Amino acid sequence: MSNINPYSATDVGVPAAFADESARAGFIRRTYTHLFGAIAALIGVEMLIFAVVPKAQMMRLVQGISPMVWLIALGLFMVVGWLARSWASNGASKGLQYAGLSLYVLAEAVLLFPLLYVAVVFVDPKTPLMAAVVTLLVFGGLTAFVFATGADFSGMGKFLALGGLVAMGAIFAGAIMGFSLGLWFSVAMVALASGYILYDTSNVLHHYRTDQHVAASLALFASVVLLFWYVLRILMAFAEE
Numbered sequence: 001m002s003n004i005n006p007y008s009a010t011d012v013g014v015p016a017a018f019a020d021e022s023a024r025a026g027f028i029r030r031t032y033t034h035l036f037g038a039i040a041a042l043i044g045v046e047m048l049i050f051a052v053v054p055k056a057q058m059m060r061l062v063q064g065i066s067p068m069v070w071l072i073a074l075g076l077f078m079v080v081g082w083l084a085r086s087w088a089s090n091g092a093s094k095g096l097q098y099a100g101l102s103l104y105v106l107a108e109a110v111l112l113f114p115l116l117y118v119a120v121v122f123v124d125p126k127t128p129l130m131a132a133v134v135t136l137l138v139f140g141g142l143t144a145f146v147f148a149t150g151a152d153f154s155g156m157g158k159f160l161a162l163g164g165l166v167a168m169g170a171i172f173a174g175a176i177m178g179f180s181l182g183l184w185f186s187v188a189m190v191a192l193a194s195g196y197i198l199y200d201t202s203n204v205l206h207h208y209r210t211d212q213h214v215a216a217s218l219a220l221f222a223s224v225v226l227l228f229w230y231v232l233r234i235l236m237a238f239a240e241e
Contacts, residue, residue, distance in 0.1 A: 017206040027210040034217035038105050039224065045109040046116060059121075062114050067175040073111065074171065080107045081222070089215045097214040104218055108225050119232060123239045131232035138190075138231075139197060139224055146201040153195075153202040160199055163192050186233045193227035 016024050050058075080103060087100025119127045146153070167189060174181045200219045208216045 014210060016208055016210055019210045023210050027213055028204060030213035031204055031216045034213055035220045038101060038217060038221045041105050042109055046113060049113055058117055062117050071172060071175050077107055077111050085218060088218045101214050101218050119236055123236050127235050127239060128232060131228055131235050134231045135228040138227060142194060142197045143201050146198060151202060152206050153198045154207055156195055156199045160195050183237050186230045189230040190227060193223055196223040
């Protein structure tokens with residue numbers, strides 16, 4: 001039986017796998033342009049926070065983060081993240097899609113700031129840059145692999161979701177019971193983030209519609225920041241030894 005494309009070349013918003021070559025290439029270009037725009041915006045927000053907020057106030061803020069405060073922050077981030085993804089996937093309103101991506105970038109900036117502050121002030125100011133380079137290399141390698149092979153990793157979704165739930169459970173248990181999750185947890189989270197990058201990248205090639213570049217870029221952005229977070233934690237752990 002022949003493999004028939006049910007979509008015409010003139011259809012708008014067809015799955016990328018069935019779109020014509022120019023529409024597919026345009027969708028991929030828009031997705032990665034938005035991804036790197038979101039990363040640039042995140043860097044800009046973090047630089048603004050470091051430049052505007054007084055050092056004494058930043059120190060008090062970071063020192064005041066107790067396990068319970070951290071749990072509340074994670075809970076709020078999960079709610080905001082769900083809302084942002086919902087907005088970014090709204091096919092009826094471009095403005096709402098961009099509002100969702102912007103909201104997610106701001107939420108990530110707020111959540112990431114305390115870890116960046118500790119790395120810069122108490123470990124080594126170069127550590128975040130080193131983590132960014134490692135993250136870029138891993139992301140670039142995984143992306144190149146998916147594009148070169150054309151592999152579809154959508155089947156990993158349920159396993160990644162299960163891994164994410166287990167990780168969140170471990171994080172909440174560690175915060176409540178007061179134990180450190182340690183280096184190997186960070187290594188496992190790097191593996192999980194890498195799996196999400198494979199999954200999200202294959203979805204860009206095969207499953208997102210060609211009008212879903214904002215939602216696709218948000219998914220990739222979330223995976224890249226997760227990878228950066230735990231690469232940074234690993235580098236900080238080695239630097240402190």
